[in-house]
Amino acid sequence: MPKKILIPLHENDVAPRFDLATEVLIVTAIEKSDSGDKRIMVLPRASADQLCHLIITEGVQTVICSGIEDDYYQYLTWKRIEVIDSVVGTSELALKRYIEGTLKPGNIL
Amino acid sequence: MFPGKFGGIGANIIFFSYVYGLIKFNKIHFILPVELGGNLFVSLCPIAAIALDQVFKRVYIFYGLRMKKGASDNINAKTGNAIRVIPGCGAAIPPHVNNLFNIPIGFTELLDEIAIGVVILTLDRKIVVMNQALKALTGFSPKAFSGVACAHILRSNVCLHDCPALHIKEKSGPKCNEGNLINKDRQLIPIRITSGPLRNINGKIVGILETVENIHLLRKIDETASHAYNFNNIIGRSPQMEKIFQILPSLAQSDSSVLITGETGTGKDMVAETIHHASNRAKGPFVKINCGALPETLLESELFGHCKGAFTGAVENKPGRIQLAHNGTLYLTEIGDLPLSLQIKLLTFLDDKEIFPLGGIKGFTADVRIIAATHRNLEQRVESNRFRKDLLFRLNVIRLHLPPLRDRQGDIQLLLDHFLNTLSTQMGKKQLDLSRKTLKILLTYNYPGNVRELRNIVEYAINICADRQIKPKHLPSYLVEADPLNVVATAQEPPSQFAFNMDDRSLIGPEPHQDWSNIEKRMIMEALIKAGGRKNKAAVSLGWARSTLWRKLKQYGIH
Numbered sequence: 001m002p003k004k005i006l007i008p009l010h011e012n013d014v015a016p017r018f019d020l021a022t023e024v025l026i027v028t029a030i031e032k033s034d035s036g037d038k039r040i041m042v043l044p045r046a047s048a049d050q051l052c053h054l055i056i057t058e059g060v061q062t063v064i065c066s067g068i069e070d071d072y073y074q075y076l077t078w079k080r081i082e083v084i085d086s087v088v089g090t091s092e093l094a095l096k097r098y099i100e101g102t103l104k105p106g107n108i109l
Numbered sequence: 110m111f112p113g114k115f116g117g118i119g120a121n122i123i124f125f126s127y128v129y130g131l132i133k134f135n136k137i138h139f140i141l142p143v144e145l146g147g148n149l150f151v152s153l154c155p156i157a158a159i160a161l162d163q164v165f166k167r168v169y170i171f172y173g174l175r176m177k178k179g180a181s182d183n184i185n186a187k188t189g190n191a192i193r194v195i196p197g198c199g200a201a202i203p204p205h206v207n208n209l210f211n212i213p214i215g216f217t218e219l220l221d222e223i224a225i226g227v228v229i230l231t232l233d234r235k236i237v238v239m240n241q242a243l244k245a246l247t248g249f250s251p252k253a254f255s256g257v258a259c260a261h262i263l264r265s266n267v268c269l270h271d272c273p274a275l276h277i278k279e280k281s282g283p284k285c286n287e288g289n290l291i292n293k294d295r296q297l298i299p300i301r302i303t304s305g306p307l308r309n310i311n312g313k314i315v316g317i318l319e320t321v322e323n324i325h326l327l328r329k330i331d332e333t334a335s336h337a338y339n340f341n342n343i344i345g346r347s348p349q350m351e352k353i354f355q356i357l358p359s360l361a362q363s364d365s366s367v368l369i370t371g372e373t374g375t376g377k378d379m380v381a382e383t384i385h386h387a388s389n390r391a392k393g394p395f396v397k398i399n400c401g402a403l404p405e406t407l408l409e410s411e412l413f414g415h416c417k418g419a420f421t422g423a424v425e426n427k428p429g430r431i432q433l434a435h436n437g438t439l440y441l442t443e444i445g446d447l448p449l450s451l452q453i454k455l456l457t458f459l460d461d462k463e464i465f466p467l468g469g470i471k472g473f474t475a476d477v478r479i480i481a482a483t484h485r486n487l488e489q490r491v492e493s494n495r496f497r498k499d500l501l502f503r504l505n506v507i508r509l510h511l512p513p514l515r516d517r518q519g520d521i522q523l524l525l526d527h528f529l530n531t532l533s534t535q536m537g538k539k540q541l542d543l544s545r546k547t548l549k550i551l552l553t554y555n556y557p558g559n560v561r562e563l564r565n566i567v568e569y570a571i572n573i574c575a576d577r578q579i580k581p582k583h584l585p586s587y588l589v590e591a592d593p594l595n596v597v598a599t600a601q602e603p604p605s606q607f608a609f610n611m612d613d614r615s616l617i618g619p620e621p622h623q624d625w626s627n628i629e630k631r632m633i634m635e636a637l638i639k640a641g642g643r644k645n646k647a648a649v650s651l652g653w654a655r656s657t658l659w660r661k662l663k664q665y666g667i668h
Contacts, residue, residue, distance in 0.1 A: 016260050070295035070296065088257055
């Protein structure tokens with residue numbers, strides 16, 4: 001079953017701050033590979049509220065991010081969205097590690 | 110040897126650092142110096158630095174040596190800067206500071222002694238070393254940060270919007286920015302970042318030194334200071350409230366009993382809590398008990414506790430509220446409703462400072478400060494034998510009378526603004542304002558429920574109002590359709606003759622005796638003034654027959 005993953009971006013890295021990200025990478029991973037749809041979305045402005053709204057409306061199941069405020073973390077997990085936070089490294093590597101099943105919160109890649 | 114120097118922030122410290130690396134090239138081992146904790150080495154030989162960890166491991170295998178536990182922890186694959194012990198070669202030593210004492214002292218240990226967060230960065234803003242305070246602030250473990258870009262560890266908006274390290278030039282000094290960071294516990298912390306250049310002895314910038322301060326507490330103090338007209342959430346700028354604000358701190362420092370009187374909704378509970386929090390007992394418990402809320406037998410058990418088997422259902426020992434308030438403050442609200450039998454028991458406790466639980470023979474000496482409050486007139490209750498005079502004298506060591514809102518000139522407007530701001534923020538609504546008509550209604554209303562009623566009115570209006578401006582239609586209907594007679598002050602209990610005096614001025618001066626006859630007299634006078642002395646017109650405006658007005662004028666002796 002395809003899985004939608006969202007990574008807030010800062011250049012090629014996972015954005016240090018969820019609330020300050022102006023770009024997101026949305027990937028649809030199929031059967032343990034990122035061969036599905038992959039697109040970068042530019043946001044009109046950095047806003048954690050709008051990003052949460054986007055995550056819900058896009059039907060994202062997993063968010064890989066770095067610094068995220070507890071309110072947003074709790075909100076997303078309450079919405080049954082998996083949040084892997086405090087991830088430091090490039091978005092490509094984070095995605096690869098996630099698909100391999102080895103990505104954990106707090107990982108520095 | 111590569112001497113380094115950092116200036117700009119704090120004193121100049123000259124330090125020397127040697128870190129050696131072993132590189133195997135064409136079957137020959139080379140020993141390379143890594144200068145300044147690896148910074149220069151990384152910038153000049155990045156590939157070699159990345160491979161350093163692997164190289165060491167190979168060297169250990171080559172020499173058949175095992176890494177000491179702990180040594181491997183400090184080797185970073187990207188920088189190789191934190192290498193402490195290299196078994197077998199003994200070349201690497203940690204960064205240290207020379208020439209301060211006879212023997213070198215550890216540089217990281219020195220940084221760890223600094224109470225604010227300190228981080229040293231390379232010129233490309235990668236972390237070289239970070240002290241313990243910053244690790245605690247960010248929540249990242251020591252192993253995690255080396256060689257990682259600073260923005261990913263600090264996670265500050267300053268780094269992302271206007272990185273101070275980017276502005277560091279040859280002749281630039283320290284730069285200070287305020288912002289916030291999100292730590293690993295997902296908390297948003299306000300911080301102040303000061304960045305300065307780190308120079309070698311030739312004055313060339315070789316790195317960046319940043320200090321990161323948690324200004325959460327400073328912000329809190331600022332917020333408190335910005336409310337010029339308050340004392341621990343009690344708001345007011347009327348002369349009556351200013352007198353109370355002046356006396357509260359000194360009152361809090363004493364251990365004497367306090368009796369707080371005032372109408373309902375004037376803030377007696379808040380004042381009691383404020384006194385507790387400003388006192389030396391602030392770290393102790395603040396135990397509140399409502400003397401009017403429980404039946405007599407239950408109240409006795411609640412106050413003094415009971416022993417197992419004291420009565421049916423007493424299956425275990427239970428400490429009373431007085432015992433729970435040991436080393437703290439016991440706040441007895443509605444003390445005027447305390448049953449007479451318990452008044453005697455409380456009196457005994459106030460005298461002896463010892464309580465005996467129900468059914469117990471062993472006493473407990475409690476160190477408790479008593480604050481009592483009531484909206485009743487205790488003197489009147491003493492006269493009607495419903496309150497013990499001796500208890501009143503014991504409680505009435507310091508008396509604080511809180512004025513009703515209608516007597517606090519200027520405070521209604523201040524409180525309206527305060528509640529509008531705080532409640533609209535709490536409810537996630539946009540900033541609302543009051544129409545002129547609404548403001549007039551609110552300023553002229555009598556507020557028998559005092560501040561609590563005002564707060565409720567504002568909360569109601571914010572809930573109802575869908576526009577940007579609160580109009581009379583958004584107010585509770587009883588305000589808009591109010592009987593004009595209600596606007597006149599309600600009857601109030603006479604003031605206490607024991608009112609606390611300060612500089613020969615009563616803290617809260619005696620209220621004018623207001624009964625119905627006085628109010629009626631004032632109404633007649635006002636109607637006559639408005640009617641220009643014409644009695645017919647005055648009688649019409651009062652809604653009375655002319656004969657009634659004549660009778661009243663005669664009764665009150667108005668000519």
